[in-house]
Amino acid sequence: MIRTLTCRQVIAVLMDYVDGTLAASTRRGVEDHLKACAPCRDFERAYRATPGVVRRSTGARRAATSLRQLCARSLKRLPPRS
Numbered sequence: 001m002i003r004t005l006t007c008r009q010v011i012a013v014l015m016d017y018v019d020g021t022l023a024a025s026t027r028r029g030v031e032d033h034l035k036a037c038a039p040c041r042d043f044e045r046a047y048r049a050t051p052g053v054v055r056r057s058t059g060a061r062r063a064a065t066s067l068r069q070l071c072a073r074s075l076k077r078l079p080p081r082s
Helices: 005-018 026-038 038-059 067-077
Strands: none
Touching: 005 026, 005 038, 026 038
16 A cells, blocks of 8 residues: 655655655655645745755845955954964
């Protein structure tokens, strides 16, 4: 008898599924569930999209000139590494 996963069980392991770190049997259970469950497929798409959204939202920003200058001055005051 094949035991199907519930939405709650799928969501609990979804990040591991997206990362490719689930055991084969669990991965198959998640895949079977995703074939039949549109809401969980939406969660999967959101999980897969999140890293790109974060990269795009933070990658284009640059620190203000005053902050960069303050950091540079602070680094110059550090003792040399041995």
